[in-house]
Amino acid sequence: MGRYVARRLIYLFVVLFAVSAITFGLMHAVPGGPFDKEKALPAEIIRNLEKRYHLDEPLLNQYLRYVKEVFVPEFSTTKFSSNFEDDALFKFKIGGVYVKWMNFGPSYASRSRTVNDIFRQQLPISIQLGLMALLVAIIIGMPLGIIAALKQNTIFDYISMSVAIFGVSVPVIILGPVLIWIFAVTLKWLPATGWGSKPPYLLGFLPTSMGWNFFKYAIMPPVALGLASSAIIARLTRASLLQVVREDYVRTARAKGLQERLVITRHALKNSLIPVVTILGPMFAALVTGTFVTETVFGIPGMGKYFVISITNRDYPVIMGTILLYAVFLVIANLIVDILYAYLDPRIRYD
Amino acid sequence: MTAQLKLDAKASAAGGQPLTQKGESLWKDALRRLIRNRAAVIGGIMILILYFFAIFAGVLAPYSYEKQTLTDQNKVPQWLINVFPTMKPYAQVSENYLMGADYVGRDLFSRIVYGARVSLTVALIGPFISLLIGVTYGSISGFFGGRVDNIMMRLVDVLYAFPSLLFIILLMAFFRSTFSKPDPGTFSYALSQADARLGGMLFIFIGIGLTAWETMARLTRGQVLSVREKEFIEAARTIGATNWRIMFRHILPNIVGPLVVAETLAIPGYISTEAFLSFIGLGVNPPTPSWGAMISDGAQVVRTYPNQTLFPALALAITMFAFNFLGDGLRDALDPRLRGTQ
DSSP: OHHHHHHHHHHHHHHHHHHHHHHHHHHHHSSSOTTOOSSOOOHHHHHHHHHHTTTTSOHHHHHHHHHHHHHSOEEESSOOOSSGGGOOSEEEEETTEEEEEOOOOBOSSSTTOBHHHHHHHHHHHHHHHHHHHHHHHHHHHHHHHHHHHHTTTSHHHHHHHHHHHHHHHSOHHHHHHHHIIIIIIISOOSOSSOOSOOSSOBTTTBOSOOSHHHHTTSSHHHHHHHHHHHHHHHHHHHHHHHHHTTSHHHHHHHHTTOOHHHIIIIIIIHHHHHHHHHHHHHHHHHHHHHHHHHHHHHTOOSHHHHHHHHHHHTOHHHHHHHHHHHHHHHHHHHHHHHHHHHHHOTTOOOO | OHHHHHHHHHHHHHHOOOOOOOOOOHHHHHHHHHHHOHHHHHHHHHHHHHHHHHHTHHHHOSSOTTOOOGGGTTOBOHHHHHHSGGGTTTOOBOTTOSSOBOTTSOBHHHHHHHHHHHHHHHHHHHHHHHHHHHHHHHHHHHHHOHHHHHHHHHHHHHHHTSOHHHHHHHHHHHHHHHTSSOOTTSHHHHHHHHHHHTTTHHHHHHHHHHHHHHHHHHHHHHHHHHHHTSHHHHHHHHTTOOHHHIIIIIIHHHHHHHHHHHHHHHHHHHHHHHHHHHHTTSSSOTTSOOHHHHHHHHHHTTTTOTHHHHHHHHHHHHHHHHHHHHHHHHHHHHOGGGGOOO
8 A cells, every 4th residue: 555655656746747847838838928018018128027037048947947946845044035036835944944845936927926925825715615615515415315316216316316417507607697696686695706714824724714704705606616516426426325225235234124224324325425435535626626717707816816817927837836736636636535445445455 | 128018019919010029229229218218308309409599590590699789788678677677777678689788789689599509519529529539549548458558548647637627728828829810821820710710619629629538538448448358359350350340340339338428428518618718708709609708798797787697697507408418318328227227
């Protein structure tokens, strides 16, 4: 197992290098530069700006510099300055040594903020949204799937599965405006746009207060985002539970006279949730990526806004950082799933 | 089984044919099950109607999609005011527009009808590209196995690690600016001309195609790997069939079912990707009407004229429903085990 994880971690780095190289190449292949403005800047100034951000160097050097800044930790005996070149996502002190790790570079468009700042302030919002959407998906999806499977081919089954089809059929760009129209415009219960948490965050990503001022913003977006995933969970739960209730050990449990409720909860449900639990990892990664749409619809100041703007602005570090970060999310989520599989189902071995 | 017997009994009663149990092909069998699935049939009929609208948009739409009547901005017919009474104080009534006019005085209904063209073309081309690339790639990888397979699948793994929505946004930005002002006579010029003629849809197809084939490739590879070891392939090999023939005559027909199901279920994803790209302004070129772009425009005035966002949203939802119903039915029909034993 340890060997397998080690191999996967090496593989993770290979994939991330590939992703960063492809993104870097594609990004620089897009014509136009970050300092092309409607009103052209003097050539001298552009030259200076490019020099400041090392954009005048050969592309390979730029790429290697970027990789080094992000992956290789730097150590120093003196405190790092607050200059953008000395900024990093993680800055801490062990013993007498100052360490900085993962510098995603400056943002060309908003000069006062580095990409690290954007990650620190905007990413928690996207994660909060993604987590709550996942919660919505589980709370709606699992019961639907369980009911559908236990009452297979009855009206409950058909209703549950119709709800599931409804869920996958209304993406955020449909559900979002409709929810806004119902709950914000017509009923005036909830605000149409915005988000209720600001930095500093608890543990780096949790809102510090969870009162109505937070939740009034955080009801519609997670529902709009999570509904489609709840449909996926419902279908998966149903299919898996249907399979499990026909297993021999469930029959054995029944044969020894166990109550039906106990048979379902102790024996059937527990095993049928293995595939469901393992899908939650990639689903969370997909939901955090999916917040892009939701953030646009509900005007939430998360990462999504910055990514779309950064592409039109050719804000290279923001583009690179965002894609890399989400790739890390995806790859790690998949890794966790594979490990979880072996843990939950002892028949699976990776050696 | 009983149904089959009954059918045979009916046939013998009607035509006096001898009672013989004829073998049924997989497809006939699946079709029968599909037709029995009411939701799938409704989905299929809705799709046909939608295609009818898309093809005959020029005849069915009362106005052109780009005709602006600036004096008719945001006008609504009376029935909409009855439905949305909040509009009453400020809305200007005009019975010329079935669903009202948008912010530059274009007929909303006509634009929705024309908008079907974009979504439904994506629903056709998306699966086509993803099958073309994915099945070719996956079957080569699965068929040859070994090192070829290993290298080809690692590439897919890398592409899988890309957050696809972000990747497609980046691709669209790349296409839009690379091919914005090319020199006449070059390949990129031809591409940009073709894209302009399609109202900006060409690059959407390419973008969707480039991000959607990986799933198909993985699925095809897995299927090919499992079929490749079967006895009938060995039999074909012993009578001297070429690789080519084994691939097309023996393997592909046996794996078509799961591929069709997966692709049908992927269609709503393509439709919503296009809608989202148009929603954030990276999709079709205005004034080409796309439901996504219309929802986005309408969302600006959702407080005052909800009809401008609700109607395109409804059209999009109906289309998504139809494809999901059909895909679900198709899956159940081709693989009844997935529906649970009956």
